[in-house]
Amino acid sequence: MAKKTIIVFSGDLDKAMAAFIIANGAAAMGDEVTMFFTFWGLNILRKPEGAKVKKGFLENMFGKMMPRGAERLGLSKMNFGGLGAKMMKYIMKKKNVNTLTELIENAKALGVRLIACTMSMDVMGIKKEELVDGIDFAGVATYLAEADEANLNLFI
Amino acid sequence: MAKKTIIVFSGDLDKAMAAFIIANGAAAMGDEVTMFFTFWGLNILRKPEGAKVKKGFLENMFGKMMPRGAERLGLSKMNFGGLGAKMMKYIMKKKNVNTLTELIENAKALGVRLIACTMSMDVMGIKKEELVDGIDFAGVATYLAEADEANLNLFI
Amino acid sequence: MAKKTIIVFSGDLDKAMAAFIIANGAAAMGDEVTMFFTFWGLNILRKPEGAKVKKGFLENMFGKMMPRGAERLGLSKMNFGGLGAKMMKYIMKKKNVNTLTELIENAKALGVRLIACTMSMDVMGIKKEELVDGIDFAGVATYLAEADEANLNLFI
Numbered sequence: 001m002a003k004k005t006i007i008v009f010s011g012d013l014d015k016a017m018a019a020f021i022i023a024n025g026a027a028a029m030g031d032e033v034t035m036f037f038t039f040w041g042l043n044i045l046r047k048p049e050g051a052k053v054k055k056g057f058l059e060n061m062f063g064k065m066m067p068r069g070a071e072r073l074g075l076s077k078m079n080f081g082g083l084g085a086k087m088m089k090y091i092m093k094k095k096n097v098n099t100l101t102e103l104i105e106n107a108k109a110l111g112v113r114l115i116a117c118t119m120s121m122d123v124m125g126i127k128k129e130e131l132v133d134g135i136d137f138a139g140v141a142t143y144l145a146e147a148d149e150a151n152l153n154l155f156i
Numbered sequence: 157m158a159k160k161t162i163i164v165f166s167g168d169l170d171k172a173m174a175a176f177i178i179a180n181g182a183a184a185m186g187d188e189v190t191m192f193f194t195f196w197g198l199n200i201l202r203k204p205e206g207a208k209v210k211k212g213f214l215e216n217m218f219g220k221m222m223p224r225g226a227e228r229l230g231l232s233k234m235n236f237g238g239l240g241a242k243m244m245k246y247i248m249k250k251k252n253v254n255t256l257t258e259l260i261e262n263a264k265a266l267g268v269r270l271i272a273c274t275m276s277m278d279v280m281g282i283k284k285e286e287l288v289d290g291i292d293f294a295g296v297a298t299y300l301a302e303a304d305e306a307n308l309n310l311f312i
Numbered sequence: 313m314a315k316k317t318i319i320v321f322s323g324d325l326d327k328a329m330a331a332f333i334i335a336n337g338a339a340a341m342g343d344e345v346t347m348f349f350t351f352w353g354l355n356i357l358r359k360p361e362g363a364k365v366k367k368g369f370l371e372n373m374f375g376k377m378m379p380r381g382a383e384r385l386g387l388s389k390m391n392f393g394g395l396g397a398k399m400m401k402y403i404m405k406k407k408n409v410n411t412l413t414e415l416i417e418n419a420k421a422l423g424v425r426l427i428a429c430t431m432s433m434d435v436m437g438i439k440k441e442e443l444v445d446g447i448d449f450a451g452v453a454t455y456l457a458e459a460d461e462a463n464l465n466l467f468i
Binding site: 007009011038039040058059062065066119122123125140141143144147148153154155 | 314326327330333334337338341388389390399400402403404407409463464465466467468
């Protein structure tokens, strides 16, 4: 058994899927996995329905422009205003590949630790209430402590 | 001697070059290197001439839209519809820097193991016949087993 | 105490900030950190005022098109021709988050080793005089030697 950490900086559907496939694979083999969501990666953890929170003007605008949750993410390439993401999700459904939402549920069930980076939350104006349940909140020191004990550390 | 692994998720010319320069450098120093090509990274390994394979409509469309092989990739920035990639290749030729095609050949000669991710191939509708010779096919479990023994693991 | 290495391939403001926040965090905890700047990442280290150097036509054009230094970088997403980067910098200032320029200064003060990749410099036509003071110059062999001794190696 070994530890693994993955920094999820990207908020793209394809990169998020890659991150969870690796994380869940390792967790299924008995590893302790920590995923650290920062910057655009925080969008993956946003509740689709949002939450009633007080925000400043810029924070509000920023929040409105960024996708809310796993079902609304785009592809890093060939997204074509969301068409590429829709096409890929359609193909994956036909091939019985897990959706990102399912991958996130699996990760939680397998005990993968999901941490939202508090500093990025502050900069991007994202409040705890806007993120899904069952996650932790921490900063770079926590990440570094986990990474020091891990034998696989990726930045995605 | 140590093991190294590199996940090549990106299909951009510049990132692919960075991946192979690191891989070949390590292999030349006696390390065992495994490169794991997934999602857009699979495009790097596509045969330029294609292959006669049966595909569904969406798979076919997807395949036609993605670049076939190392010579047709674009830059991650400043590509300008392929002009940026051409300019960079022109400059590299003048400076006697290895092209990506040469880097891939060198990697094979140095014993770098190239693995195509079977799950991504399935999602993107890419068949074994469409990829270059001399590569292996495997999934995330194989990657994780390699990474567990390696002292350098990158996601590019 | 342990070693860490970060390859900074990206020249985006948000990714550069993530790289320095991790590097400075580790250095503050007593780790030896090496950052290796390659391809677009070199732009982070360019002097804003430039330098008088002889260049060929293409090198000159390339140099003019790429941002000069930490204050001129864009975001990897939602940049909108620089507006996104301005907005993020405005928010960070209001929240008393360090700017990238300050993070670079902190990195130097904490003893983080900044290395510019000489091969990328050659390809992109960037001369030593164009980069900020207090950095080293080296190639992939130096990176690999550092990574071999490190327990955290990221590619950003």
